[in-house]
Amino acid sequence: MDMQPNAYMMLPGITPEEMALLQQATAGLTEDQKRNFFNIYAGKRKSPQDILLFTLLGFIVVAGVQRFVMGQIGMGILYLLTGGFCLIGTIVDLVNHKDLAFDYNKKMAYESFQIIKGGGAFY
Template sequence: MSKVLRHLPELDGDEQVEVARLLNDMSDAQAGHFARIYRSRRREPVHILLLAAIGFVGAGGLHRLYLEEFALGLVYLFTGGLCVIGTIYDVIKYKDLALRYNRDVALETAETVRQVYDGASESGDV
């Protein structure tokens, strides 16, 4: 847990636990590399909430596009947030949407960092 607090102190709750689990077997250099990439790619839950709330005034689906769910974002956009019901659901579940997206980003980032460092250690660069 100390690595996540040192490298990503802004995380909390379930996201912090997920990231701490990934950082557990990384060196300090790997954890720092992971933190830089993850911080640039993760999505803040409050941004998702704000974009979902915009769906009530006619631009439904912006939050889904922000989460890189392009097909669903377009469906929301053209159907008025699935007749506002989908938008209401997403406003209620915005933290779950952010956690799911951020978990996927964390897994991808951890895999990338591991591949880079494994490749570097095989070639003798580390």
């Protein structure tokens, strides 16, 4: 599998900003490292549509599901106990679901890079 710049287009819901981040993150990697990075990152990544669906669950089932999914346990508990800040926080998350997904994916790209390089940073 050659890692061309368009290989990341296979990821669901990828944005131009995320594509640029991934290209920057993998710029100095060998083809084998890029392939490993892609496999690790694809397993950790959350698409904006997933975050949107989990946020919508906050209206129907349990507030804060999206925060638990993104690893923000403290915020998830806070949303759970306050009904998503009386639904205001859930509405804000609904509007900002793409930004939430990008921030989460940025952290996952950094973690994936750390696993591949064993400690070096890319930004």
